[in-house]
Amino acid sequence: TVLIIDFGSQVTQLIARRVREEGVYSEVVPFQKAAEAFRTLKPKAVILSGGPASVPDGDSPRAPQEVFEAQIPVLGICYGQMTMAEQLGGQVESGHHREFGRATLKVEAESDLFEGLWQPGEGHTVWMSHGDRITALPPGFKVKGTSANAPFALIEDEARRFYGLMFHPEVVHTPDGARLISNFVRKVAGLEGTWTMGAFRERAIARIRAQVGKGRVICGLSGGVDSSVAAVLIHEAIGDQLTCVFVDHGLMRQAEADEVVSLFRGHYNIPLVHVDASELFLKELAGVEDPEAKRKTIGRLFIDVFDAEASKVGGADFLAQGTLYPDVIESVSFAGGPSVTIKSHHNVGGLPERMNMKLVEPLRDLFKDEVRALGRELGLPESFVGRHPFPGPGLAIRCPGAVTREKLDILRQADAIYLEEIRYAGLYDVIWQAFAVLLPVRTVGVMGDGRTYDNVLALRAVTSVDGMTADFYPFDMAFLGRVATRIINEVKGVNRVVYDVTSKPPGTIEWE
Numbered sequence: 001t002v003l004i005i006d007f008g009s010q011v012t013q014l015i016a017r018r019v020r021e022e023g024v025y026s027e028v029v030p031f032q033k034a035a036e037a038f039r040t041l042k043p044k045a046v047i048l049s050g051g052p053a054s055v056p057d058g059d060s061p062r063a064p065q066e067v068f069e070a071q072i073p074v075l076g077i078c079y080g081q082m083t084m085a086e087q088l089g090g091q092v093e094s095g096h097h098r099e100f101g102r103a104t105l106k107v108e109a110e111s112d113l114f115e116g117l118w119q120p121g122e123g124h125t126v127w128m129s130h131g132d133r134i135t136a137l138p139p140g141f142k143v144k145g146t147s148a149n150a151p152f153a154l155i156e157d158e159a160r161r162f163y164g165l166m167f168h169p170e171v172v173h174t175p176d177g178a179r180l181i182s183n184f185v186r187k188v189a190g191l192e193g194t195w196t197m198g199a200f201r202e203r204a205i206a207r208i209r210a211q212v213g214k215g216r217v218i219c220g221l222s223g224g225v226d227s228s229v230a231a232v233l234i235h236e237a238i239g240d241q242l243t244c245v246f247v248d249h250g251l252m253r254q255a256e257a258d259e260v261v262s263l264f265r266g267h268y269n270i271p272l273v274h275v276d277a278s279e280l281f282l283k284e285l286a287g288v289e290d291p292e293a294k295r296k297t298i299g300r301l302f303i304d305v306f307d308a309e310a311s312k313v314g315g316a317d318f319l320a321q322g323t324l325y326p327d328v329i330e331s332v333s334f335a336g337g338p339s340v341t342i343k344s345h346h347n348v349g350g351l352p353e354r355m356n357m358k359l360v361e362p363l364r365d366l367f368k369d370e371v372r373a374l375g376r377e378l379g380l381p382e383s384f385v386g387r388h389p390f391p392g393p394g395l396a397i398r399c400p401g402a403v404t405r406e407k408l409d410i411l412r413q414a415d416a417i418y419l420e421e422i423r424y425a426g427l428y429d430v431i432w433q434a435f436a437v438l439l440p441v442r443t444v445g446v447m448g449d450g451r452t453y454d455n456v457l458a459l460r461a462v463t464s465v466d467g468m469t470a471d472f473y474p475f476d477m478a479f480l481g482r483v484a485t486r487i488i489n490e491v492k493g494v495n496r497v498v499y500d501v502t503s504k505p506p507g508t509i510e511w512e
């Protein structure tokens with residue numbers, strides 16, 4: 001086990017993820033619980049995360065001193081480096097203000113940490129975090145890397161295998177960062193890569209059992225991958241103590257609702273309440289044009305319907321959610337500053353308080369691709385697990401202007417053709433998300449000998465790692481032409497197709 005002591009950095013889970021990628025088991029514990037965890041887990045290596053605190057403030061958090069006495073390797077990152085330096089007898093001074101940014105690390109001497117990767121004299125790009133500064137090294141430490149603003153950017157106590165980095169190796173902006181972490185767990189700590197998603201599944205099941213006991217759990221299914229994987233995992237842990245409620249708002253893609261129902265009832269035999277609430281949603285959405293008003297309407301109705309169904313099945317002690325790690329950090333901006341609401345995201349937030357339930361969130365530490373891997377591990381079909389993300393408010397936010405049943409039908413047909421062609425071209429998996437948007441704009445066309453006056457359909461496809469930033473996908477024109485021809489020929493109500501070439505930022509992925 002690698003113990004990761006969390007001092008509150010926004011990216012601590014990325015450290016855990018990098019260690020998992022090496023096939024090594026890790027646990028993230030907040031610094032307040034680190035001493036206890038250190039004793040029970042008996043880790044083979046420790047990583048100290050970054051964090052917002054400042055070491056020269058007397059009461060800032062510290063690592064348990066025994067971490068440095070156990071003769072195991074320790075890697076301190078940013079704040080972790082500062083506290084390690086200070087706890088081992090070095091000196092740290094307050095800097096002016098924190099800042100994040102790209103910098104060049106100059107390698108000064110060899111180290112096991114970058115053996116086979118970097119040579120002395122070379123310069124490498126790293127993602128820095130300047131804040132406090134080390135002004136005197138602790139005994140035993142040597143400088144292995146410097147940068148323009150940080151004379152102690154990379155320090156090492158070779159004998160004790162302690163490493164301190166002023167930059168973040170866990171973020172993708174440090175191109176060799178993952179390999180540094182790999183070297184730390186594999187070469188320096190000598191750990192073997194035997195941990196798998198199967199092992200994660202076993203642990204997650206044990207945890208769910210311990211948390212829930214004999215209690216009843218209710219899970220809101222959205223039809224998406226996250227809530228489905230969470231539900232299947234929880235069912236494996238506690239069987240029929242789980243009830244799933246699928247609120248079908250009628251805003252899903254073609255055949256999607258049926259697929260969810262047959263997967264749960266047929267394949268897994270998981271108790272499922274399927275509520276067809278499409279009439280209600282359409283009625284309440286009638287005439288609502290403003291994007292935020294639509295989102296709020298859908299969110300409110302979802303909670304109402306879910307709440308009513310939950311009371312019908314006799315309530316529950318726990319609410320299960322497919323919350324992922326990016327959902328957890330999304331609301332907190334990286335720089336810690338106040339962030340404006342671009343869109344009100346629709347999830348079941350608000351429900352736990354209203355229904356007085358505790359949360360079960362077994363995917364809280366995972367990233368999207370890891371949830372997919374877990375889904376495969378649990379036997380979910382590839383076609384389901386690999387599906388593009390789909391927003392909670394569904395097709396409603398892909399029909400700018402007021403939503404009607406007719407518009408949704410047109411959109412569903414066009415969307416299905418578009419996705420079919422993308423699959424056929426072998427592009428589905430290289431694209432993060434692809435979908436059609438039905439515009440409230442009509443244009444003149446000519447079909448056969450007649451005049452048409454129909455809607456414009458926009459196609460969107462983007463690549464992205466996490467949905468936070470995205471690039472439009474550069475299809476070739478022949479492909480786009482083929483899709484446009486098919487849609488105009490096969491879908492009544494569309495006579496013009498355009499392609500969206502906006503990246504995010506400045507656009508968002510969805511249109512509303």
Ligand code: XMP
Binds near residue numbers: 390
């Ligand atoms: P935007 O449009 O903000 O979308 O660039 C980023 C990612 O989030 C998805 N999305 C949502 N997902 N509830 C969700 O669960 C929502 O309300 C919601 N709105 C957008 C979007 O599809 C993209 O993957």
